[in-house]
Amino acid sequence: MAALALERRGNGWRLQLNGDWSLAALANIEQELQTLTTPIDAPMVCDWSHAEAPGIGPVWALLTRLRDLNAGGFPVAHVREPYTLAFLQQLEVERHPGQGAKVNPSPAGIIGALGRWTLNQGVEARGAVGFFGRMVTVLGEAFTRPRALRVPSIVRHVYETGITAIPIVSLIAFLISVIVAYLGAQQLAKFGATIFVVDLLTISVLREMGVLLTAIIVAGRSGSAFAAEIGVMQLNEETDALRAMGLNPIEVLVLPRVLALIIALPLLTIIADAMGLAGGGLLSLINLHIPLPQFMNRLRESISPTTFWAGLVKAPVFAVLIGMVGTYRGMQVRESARELGRLTTVAVVQSIFMVILADALFAVLFMQIDF
Amino acid sequence: MSNETSSPIIRVHGLVNRFGAQVVHNGLDMEVRPGEIFGIVGGSGSGKSVLLRAILGLRRPDAGTVEMCGQDMLRLSRARRAALVRNYGVTFQNGALISSLTVAQNIQLPLREYFSFSEDTLNELAFLDLGLAGLPPDSADKYPAQLSGGMVKRAALARALSLEPKLLFLDEPTSGLDPISAAAFDELLLYLHSQLKLTVVMITHDLDSLFRTCNRVGVIVDGRMITDTLEGILQNPNPWIHDYFHGARARAVQKEDHG
Numbered sequence: 001m002a003a004l005a006l007e008r009r010g011n012g013w014r015l016q017l018n019g020d021w022s023l024a025a026l027a028n029i030e031q032e033l034q035t036l037t038t039p040i041d042a043p044m045v046c047d048w049s050h051a052e053a054p055g056i057g058p059v060w061a062l063l064t065r066l067r068d069l070n071a072g073g074f075p076v077a078h079v080r081e082p083y084t085l086a087f088l089q090q091l092e093v094e095r096h097p098g099q100g101a102k103v104n105p106s107p108a109g110i111i112g113a114l115g116r117w118t119l120n121q122g123v124e125a126r127g128a129v130g131f132f133g134r135m136v137t138v139l140g141e142a143f144t145r146p147r148a149l150r151v152p153s154i155v156r157h158v159y160e161t162g163i164t165a166i167p168i169v170s171l172i173a174f175l176i177s178v179i180v181a182y183l184g185a186q187q188l189a190k191f192g193a194t195i196f197v198v199d200l201l202t203i204s205v206l207r208e209m210g211v212l213l214t215a216i217i218v219a220g221r222s223g224s225a226f227a228a229e230i231g232v233m234q235l236n237e238e239t240d241a242l243r244a245m246g247l248n249p250i251e252v253l254v255l256p257r258v259l260a261l262i263i264a265l266p267l268l269t270i271i272a273d274a275m276g277l278a279g280g281g282l283l284s285l286i287n288l289h290i291p292l293p294q295f296m297n298r299l300r301e302s303i304s305p306t307t308f309w310a311g312l313v314k315a316p317v318f319a320v321l322i323g324m325v326g327t328y329r330g331m332q333v334r335e336s337a338r339e340l341g342r343l344t345t346v347a348v349v350q351s352i353f354m355v356i357l358a359d360a361l362f363a364v365l366f367m368q369i370d371f
Numbered sequence: 372m373s374n375e376t377s378s379p380i381i382r383v384h385g386l387v388n389r390f391g392a393q394v395v396h397n398g399l400d401m402e403v404r405p406g407e408i409f410g411i412v413g414g415s416g417s418g419k420s421v422l423l424r425a426i427l428g429l430r431r432p433d434a435g436t437v438e439m440c441g442q443d444m445l446r447l448s449r450a451r452r453a454a455l456v457r458n459y460g461v462t463f464q465n466g467a468l469i470s471s472l473t474v475a476q477n478i479q480l481p482l483r484e485y486f487s488f489s490e491d492t493l494n495e496l497a498f499l500d501l502g503l504a505g506l507p508p509d510s511a512d513k514y515p516a517q518l519s520g521g522m523v524k525r526a527a528l529a530r531a532l533s534l535e536p537k538l539l540f541l542d543e544p545t546s547g548l549d550p551i552s553a554a555a556f557d558e559l560l561l562y563l564h565s566q567l568k569l570t571v572v573m574i575t576h577d578l579d580s581l582f583r584t585c586n587r588v589g590v591i592v593d594g595r596m597i598t599d600t601l602e603g604i605l606q607n608p609n610p611w612i613h614d615y616f617h618g619a620r621a622r623a624v625q626k627e628d629h630g
Contacts, residue, residue, distance in 0.1 A: 022535075023486070023534065023535050024486065026486065026488060026492060026496075027486065027487060027488050027489070027492065030488075030491075030492050055535045056503075056535055056567070057496050057535065058494075060495070061492070061495065064495065083566075083568065084566060084567060084620070087566040087567075091499075091502045091503070123622065184408045312556065333516075334514035334516070335470060335514065336471045336514065336515075336516060337469075337470050337471060337473035338470065339471075359597035360422065
């Protein structure tokens with residue numbers, strides 16, 4: 001049954017409203033209203049006596065449509081009208097039509113978007129440099145005011161980012177070095193140089209893999225945790241509360257995390273190195289039948305005094321990068337839960353990228369200075 | 372306004388809620404009749420919000436029954452519950468607007484879920500609901516973080532009204548508002564209540580608001596509810612209730628009202 005029926009009645013119009021007029025029927029009613037195109041050129045009567053359960057949405061739709069059609073302003077009377085009608089009529093008068101909510105803003109031009117993106121990059125870069133500067137300033141202060149170092153907080157973060165990461169770091173370092181040793185041995189066997197698998201293993205684990213794997217795991221574990229933790233504090237205005245109490249969020253939140261990582265990451269790297277060598281040694285023993293004493297001898301011969309340090313020296317640098325990216329992104333969270341998720345993702349992706357970029361720079365540098 | 376003979380729209384019987392050893396509700400009874408504005412009052416930690424969550428089915432009580440519109444909330448099938456949800460609107464204490472959506476999108480969220488309206492219709496409905504809640508049209512495109520406290524409360528009300536419910540639950544609708552905004556919210560509530568024939572259940576600490584809007588009041592004392600009209604509750608001899616309604620702050624309000 002049609003929800004509306006318009007008919008000429010003497011000198012005026014009569015609009016009969018039928019059937020379901022609840023919110024659920026609105027889609028249907030709107031369609032019928034759109035087919036109503038006859039301009040109203042005489043007084044009109046709306047008969048609601050056959051409309052069931054009229055909701056405010058449909059009544060509103062009818063009122064706005066009638067206003068469009070009734071350009072001449074002819075009187076419209078209502079019979080058996082719903083109790084909400086008078087209220088909606090008043091609201092309708094207060095709010096002129098055509099002022100409806102526009103949900104989607106018009107899409108910006110592509111050049112405008114490019115311009116905004118470029119400006120944004122500049123602002124971001126400035127923000128990151130400024131953040132680093134503020135952190136260094138606070139660190140400088142800490143030398144004259146040891147309380148600013150917040151040792152209990154550092155200890156807590158060393159535990160959370162370091163100690164609790166030991167199992168996963170050990171496991172991954174162990175497994176990866178087993179894989180490398182196995183693949184390396186297969187290739188070297190072609191030249192009958194299986195024993196050189198020890199050289200391959202020691203140098204790759206100590207110089208690169210130990211520290212790089214550890215840094216990537218820590219970036220995934222702790223970089224995200226830093227960003228999320230500080231981000232939620234931002235949303236709860238906890239950082240504002242700190243500022244209001246005269247505490248510097250950089251000193252209270254950022255510095256302990258970064259310093260904790262600087263302590264924890266080299267220690268984790270040493271564990272990863274040891275586990276990596278252990279994994280390689282085990283594989284050599286079982287699969288390549290190199291006895292452990294021979295493995296140790298070869299190991300000692302293959303490393304130079306700097307091999308171990310070439311890996312370890314990178315750890316604090318990676319720690320600073322991971323800690324800073326995580327906390328910086330956390331401090332950037334504003335306003336919404338979506339921002340929190342986005343910036344946590346950015347923190348992880350960016351800190352892993354920074355770690356690998358820094359590793360590449362280290363590789364070039366070490367080659368140049370023959371380290 | 373309230374109709375003494377009609378059957379209650381909400382009936383809570385023998386409700387028990389425990390958190391570990393801590394008993395929050397101990398055999399709480401409550402009835403809300405159609406068309407009234409029912410105020411829930413209680414000290415901090417007396418379990419007002421827990422009661423609301425139990426009524427809404429967000430928390431399973433340790434004992435007792437909750438009936439809404441004659442249906443047992445605890446034994447509803449998923450489909451029946453989904454149908455019932457459309458009969459009531461809720462505003463939470465802090466607004467609970469989805470922060471990644473604009474105000475208009477927040478209002479349209481339940482509409483999109485339950486109906487398949489065109490974008491134009493959705494926009495028109497959002498516009499209407501903003502009007503109902505007394506928000507300016509340009510607030511539609513704003514994000515919750517860009518709104519003032521009073522506007523957040525109104526936007527939450529607009530979202531609660533979007534499914535055209537007959538029953539409205541408000542958790543501290545005027546908390547954190549200045550007296551003028553709070554009074555404006557009270558007037559809006561009274562107006563909507565009379566125009567849309569709503570039944571309202573309101574948790575509040577705001578005595579001004581309570582005296583202005585509520586027909587009946589339920590006070591949670593010692594895990595039970597004492598329900599009475601405003602006049603009746605003012606005469607109640609219970610020491611906590613006496614302190615609550617006759618303390619220094621309450622006296623000031625009543626002087627204004629009756630003096």
